[in-house]
Amino acid sequence: MMLKRIIVVLTVLMIYSCGSSSKVRTATVNRTKKTTVVKKRPFVVAKETDVVKQNNGKSEVLEATSKIAVTPEVVNNYISQYKEIAKENMRKHGIPCSITLAQGVLESGAGTGVLAQKANNHFGIKCHTGWTGESVHHDDDAEQECFRKYEQSSESYRDHSLFLTTRSRYAGLFKLDKGDYVAWANGLRAAGYATDVKYPEKLIGLIERYELYKIDEEVIGSGYKPIAKMSEKPLDANSYRVSQGDTLYSISRKFNLSVDELVQLNNLPGNAIAIGQILKIKS
Structure with a gap:
């Protein structure tokens, strides 16, 4: 009898032991390991050309720019974007669209230059006496010269018109035929708008390559008188006019x-050239 009781007790203990062991194994198998993900913040290095140094007043100090090379597509897009503003200003102030747009393209690098990007200044107009608006400082003829800053590009176009119409030294321009972009280009240089002796040539080249005189004709209408294009005049032996298919090579x-x-x-900023462009082939 005693032996039977001992056997029963041992059997119960064995069953209990097996059940506990099974539970432990199950818990061990189902346990999952936690993983902690640490995200690092990216280290961003600012480009020097993107830096705008804040001044205490309204001015900003910008990095100086060099010559800008742009494609004809960029120039055409710029012309399309600002053509209507130029036409409106021509009707109101009498400045040929061709001159306004050519100056905008040249002075702003077709909108890609630092002054155009950071200050909406498309014509390189400096602060001058009496300017009370915002300004930026930029290296030009001298270091850190003061240039006007605008809220919108259209304000720059309007100010360009006012700049020419309200200064006596430009009064002679408004006696010229509005369709004579050659006379206007030379008149701007003579009146001191730019120090570059090739400024008229550059404006005329842009006007003729991109046919900006046609926009003048849209405004003038039936009274428009076409002039002889510089691109149609014979060249001297030291020059060459770029034709379709030409490359610098x-x-x-x-x-x-x-x-x-x-x-x-030719003091070129790169290898890009345009049809009708005049190149020196001898010094």
């Missing part, structure tokens, strides 16, 4: 020059 081969020599002779 092909032109250099034609005149026994290197591409670098052509670039230096």
Whole structure:
């Protein structure tokens, strides 16, 4: 009898032990390990050309820019964007659209230059005496010169018109035929708008390459008198007019020059050239 009781007790203990062991194994199998993910903040290095240093007043100190090379597509897009503003200003103030747009393209790098991007200044108009609006400082003829800053690009176009119409030194321009962009380009240089001796040539080249005179005709209407294009005039032996399919390489081969020599002779910012552009082939 005693032996039977001992056997029963041992059997119960064995069953209990097996059940506990099974539970432990199950818990061990189902246990999952937690993983902690640590996200690092990206380290961003600011580009020097993107830095705008804040001044105590309304001015900002900007990095100086060099010459800007743009594609014809960029120029055409710029012209399309500002053509109507130029036409409105021509009707109101009498400045040819061709001149306004060519100046805008040239002075702003077709809207890609620092002054255009940071200050909406498309014409390089400096502060001058009496300017009470916002301004930026930018290296030009001298270091850190003061340039006007605008809320919108359209304000820059309007101010360009007012700048020319309210200063006596530009009064002679408004006696010229509004369709004579050659006379206007030369008149601007003579009145001191720009120090670059090639300024008229650059404006005229842009006007003729991109046919900006046609926009003048839209405003003037039936009274428009076309003038002889500079691109149609004969060149001297030291110059060459770029034609369809020309590249700096092909032109250099034609005149026994290197591409670098052509670039230096013409003070080009890069290898981009345009149809109708006049290049020096001899110094």
